[in-house]
Amino acid sequence: MYFWIKIISPLKRISAKISFIILIIVLLYACDSTKRVPNGENLLVHTELIVDGKTVKKEEVINLIGQKPNTQFLKLPFSLYVYNWASPNPDSLFAEKFIKDTLRFQRTSRLLSEKQVYRLGESFWYSGVHKFLKSNGEAPVLIDELRTKKSLYKLKSYYFNEGYFKVTATEKTDSVGLKKVKSTYTVTLGNPYVIDSITRKIDSPVLDSLYLLTENRSSVKKGEIYNSGKFEDERNRLTAYFRNNGVYNFQQNYISYEVDTISTGDKANINLLIGNYSYRSGDTLVSKPFEIFKISEVNIYTDNPNLKSSSKITDTITYNNFNIYSSDKFKYKPKAITDAIFITKGSTYSDFRNNLTSRSLANFKIFNYPSILYQVNEKDSLSNTLIANIYLSPRKKYSMAPSVDLTHSDIQDFGITANLSAGIRNVFNGAETFDVSLRGNIGSSRDNANPNDQFFNISEIGLDAKLSFPRILFPFKTDNIIPKNMLPSTQISGGYAKQKNIGLDKENLTGSFTYKWTPKRNNSINVDLFSIQYVKNINVSNYFNVYQSSYDALNSISKNYDVNPDYYDENGTGDLIIESGTDGFLNDVLGDTPTIFPTEEDYNDIKNIEDRKSRLTENNFILSSSFSYSTSTKKGILDNNFSVFRTKIESAGNFLSLFSGASNQPTGPNGNKTIFDVEYSQYIKTEFEYIKHFEFRKNSVIATRAFIGVAIPYGNSDNIPFSRSYFAGGSNDNRAWQPYSLGPGSSNAQNDFNDANLKIAFNTEYRFKIFGQVRGALFVDVGNIWNFLDNIDIEAAKFTGLSSLEDIAVGSGFGIRYDFGFVVARFDIGFKTYNPANEIGNRWFREYNFSNSVFNIGINYPF
Structure with a gap:
């Protein structure tokens, strides 16, 4: 048998290689790039641009070539x-196969009706698949003389606008194979023209005076190379x-430029x-x-008679120099409306105030986007004042929207x-x-501890409410600190949720009082004056069913000692009974009167299991305040060159500490202060995140992210609540590890759901187009979590300084995405690539194979 295997195995390998080579040959034949190139035409396979003897690959210039x-x-x-x-002609193939072949048509018609046979030609298999391939593929690019001439014209125009007025451009086409050519564009620039002098002729005295005030900010400067883009910027x-x-x-x-280059060198x-x-x-x-216009009147129409030509004004209010009109009974407090309007009587006309008013009114969410129209005041003899008419179109007072979504998360595989x-x-009315x-x-969750052989084995129900005010609610005026042009708002929210068969099953009660404003465009600030979260575990007895690794470790240790036999399931597995056996064993080792005295190593392991159980089963009461700031340079959904910065600082427990001390609240089982018989959390937490995207070339983007966050317990706490901790791994983090399965540190993910209070993460992803709507990605994910300044005693999990950075994990891989337009499936x-849980020297590429890989499904890009 041994020799038989020895002989046959190489033959199998050779056969597999031959089959693979044949498959490659077949695919290459099917993938002939000139397959759809007509006779007499040529496929363009390479384009090169040479400017003054140097090859140019600048995307901006290459894109000028048509x-x-x-x-x-x-x-x-x-x-x-x-x-x-x-x-190319699926209809003809179908007709040849079914319609013209009378016998086949008759046979098929016996199974299907004649109408259904004809409809087969419109099916996906005979027609749809070919339409799909064409729409997601690219037709062969054939060399075209007219488009070549247009490309030369664009190249010369581009460099002419860069100041090279004597530029010349030529194109040469060379054959590189059967029906294949390459195209070479050659551009000769010459010397650039430099701006020698700038003069002006402004007919209107008003404009001339304004220009002199800002002349030093001009984009067009003497001594610089001529650039038409700067002239457009200046206009x-x-x-x-x-x-x-x-x-x-x-x-x-009204703005134009004369450029004199006659006899100027x-x-x-x-x-x-x-x-x-x-x-x-x-x-x-x-x-x-030209003249400067001022606003002489501001009229506000709260129900937009512009859209109801037959409506008559029935209610009029004058408030702070604003005239407010309504065709029905007035429904709004005047101050609430006028606070959002920055066009005021007596002020100078300004596009900025006009746009800010539109944004502010739209931010109310009770109106559609407003219409603001101006007319010259005919009563003004000088005709240099304007009447501003602001038309508001109210949304319906009541709205209702049902929705159903399919979801996937780290907790549930399908929901x-x-x-x-x-x-x-x-x-x-405000x-x-x-x-x-x-x-x-x-x-449905494969990780659920009590599936009972049911597909849908977890559930959650929740109620959320939010009351929003388009202003800052505060006992004192805040306009000097947060002016209304920052679009301030206040939100009061609350919610209740109950989970079943998710972990220990939880009841979650939340509430918050939040201020929001935008200091400037694309910047936002959130201040949670207070945020309350009360988490109650309602199925604590299920702990060792959920955290199976803790149970396995405890069960294994128990069998090394003389344990009460009643703790074991003698008729079943012979393991510790959950919960009477596990709690009994823990009490015999760690109780006030222990009866079992394990080794120091086992004792420490048992103590860690008990500490983690106590932490994860205790109810949490968190009262915190936080400050968040974010800024983005993104200009639109098509912008691939932008950066985003976010930061947050959160403090919890300080107010409760003062209240508990002043009211002599009792201490809890761990000796900590309580509120309503619950030990409250006290910590400070801060996070920083920076995201940078830049377009590497057309249809390809390099995206990077850096994140660092730390939560430090103090006072009434020596650890961080699970809901405020960090985890590593998953489809939006380090994708080489499952969620919660990385870290802390080099501890090899000893628990089922590993968390810690310090996290560092770096991600880099190269995204590119493959064909059609199919996108590809190559990525590297770096990072880990650690325990820092808390009560965890496991050395491998602790962050002790820069030396701990050697425990940063590295994952790498690739991805396929399909862009549906409104959403991206990932x-x-x-x-x-580098696993810090392995021994030093065996960390790099030891598990770099498909058997140890992790497959991730996600919606939209991870960052």
């Missing part, structure tokens, strides 16, 4: 292959500057031209100097969540909103 080869991945045009796999800057300083009727087209003389305001009066074109939310707008939501969830596979 014809570029098909998208490649690993040097292969997979998008073209996908397109080629599709039949935008001046237009915004003039309009924000009262020049209501100014438009960008390689220098350019610039003349800025701004003409007078021109308008048509009857058949006559009238021109006059169905139903949500019924209702809202009331303008609750107290633009307040009240939202309430009832939610229920049923899910499939990642991570490999343990």
Whole structure:
């Protein structure tokens, strides 16, 4: 038998290799890139741009070339292959197979009706699959002379606008194979032109005076190389500057430049031209100097008669120089509306105030986006004042929205969540909103300790309510600290949730009082004046069913000693009975009158098991305050060059400590102070996160994230509540480890749900297009969690200084994503590249294989 295996095994390997080679040959034949290239045409396989003798790969310039080869991945045009796999005429193939073949048509018609046979041609198998392949692939890029000429024109225009007025460009096409060509663009720049002088001719005295105040901020400067982009920037800057300083009727087209290069060598003389305001009066074109406009009147229409032409004004209020009109009974407190309006009587017209008013009113969430129109005040003899008419379109006072979602999380493999939310707008006539939501969830979890052979074995029900005010609720005025142009708001929220068959089953009661405002665009600040969370474990007896590793360790240790036989299940497994046996053994070792005296090592392990059980089964009462700040440079959903910074600091237990001390509250079983017979948590926690995305090239992005967070217990606590701790691993963290299965430190994830109070994480991901809507990613995830300044005594889990950084885990891998447009489905596979749980010297690449890999499913990008 031994020799038989020895002989046959190499043959099997050779056979497998031959089969693999044949498969590759077949695939390469099927993936012939010129398969759909017509005779007489050529496939463009390579494009090169040479500028002044140097190859240029700058994405901005390369994109000017209208014809570029098909998208490649690993040097292969997979998008073209996908397109080629599709039949060019699936309808003809179907007709040839079924319609023209009379016998086959008759046989098929006996099984299906004739109508169903014809409809087969529209099915996915005969038609849809080919449409899918074409839509997700790329048609072959064929060399085209007209598009080449357009590319040359764009290249010359680009460099001309960069100041190279004598630029020339040519293109050469070379054959590189059967029906394959490469295209080489050659650009010769010459010397750039430098701005030698700048003069101006501004006809309107008002504009000339304004210009002199801001001339030093000009984007166009003497001595710099001519760049048309800077001229466009200057036109935008001046237009915004003039309009924000009262020049209501100014438009960008009034600004032009004369560029004189005649007999100047390689220098350019610039003349800025701004003409007078021109308008048509009857058949006559009238021109006059620009003027600064002021606001003479502000009218607010609370139910938008502009949309109800037949409506009549029935209610009018004048408040703080605002005229407020309504066609029905007035429903709003005047101050609530006018506080959101920054266009005031007597002020100078400003686009900025106009836009800020629109944002502020839309932020109320009781109106649709407002309409703001201006008209020249005809009663003004000088015709330089404006009437501002603000039209508000109220949303419905009551709303209700049911929803059903399919979910996946670290707790449940599959879940169905139903949500019924209702809202009331303008609750107290001050633009307040009240939202309430009832939610229920049923899910399936392989980690559930009591599945009872049911697919849906976990559930949760919850009720959440939130009351929002579009202002800061405070006993004193805060306008000097947080002005209303920062769009301040106050939220009072509360919620209740009950979980079943999730861990120890919990009741969770929450409440918060929060201030929010935006110091400037894309910046936000949140201040939780207070946040309350009360967590009650309602199935403590289930602990050792949930935390199986703790049970296994305790059960194994117990069998080394003379333990009460009543603690064991003699008729079943012979293991400790949960809960009478486990608690009895723990009491015999750690109780006031111990009867079992284990070794020091076993005693420490038992003590750690008991400490963790006590921590995870105790109820938590957390009263905290926090400050959060975030800023982003992202300009839109298509922006791939941006950064995000977030930070948060949270403090818990200080107020409760004062209250408990002053009211002589009793101490709990651990000797700590209590509130309502619950030991409250006291800690300080801070987090920093930085995310950076930049476009590496077209259709490819490099995304990075750095995170550090630490929560330090003190006073009434010597550890951090599980709900405020950190974990490592999972689809949005280190993807080479399952959630909660990494760390702390090098302790090899001894528990079922490993957590700690210090976390460091770094992630880098290279995202690229493969074909169609299919995207790929290569990633490296770095980080771990540690115990820091808490009561955990396991040395391998503790952070003791810079030397502990050698316990940072490294995971790497790749992912496939499909972009549906509104959501991205993500499939990642991570490999343990550096595992700190292994012995030193055996940490790198020891588990870098598919058998130890982790497959992750996620929705949208991880960061």
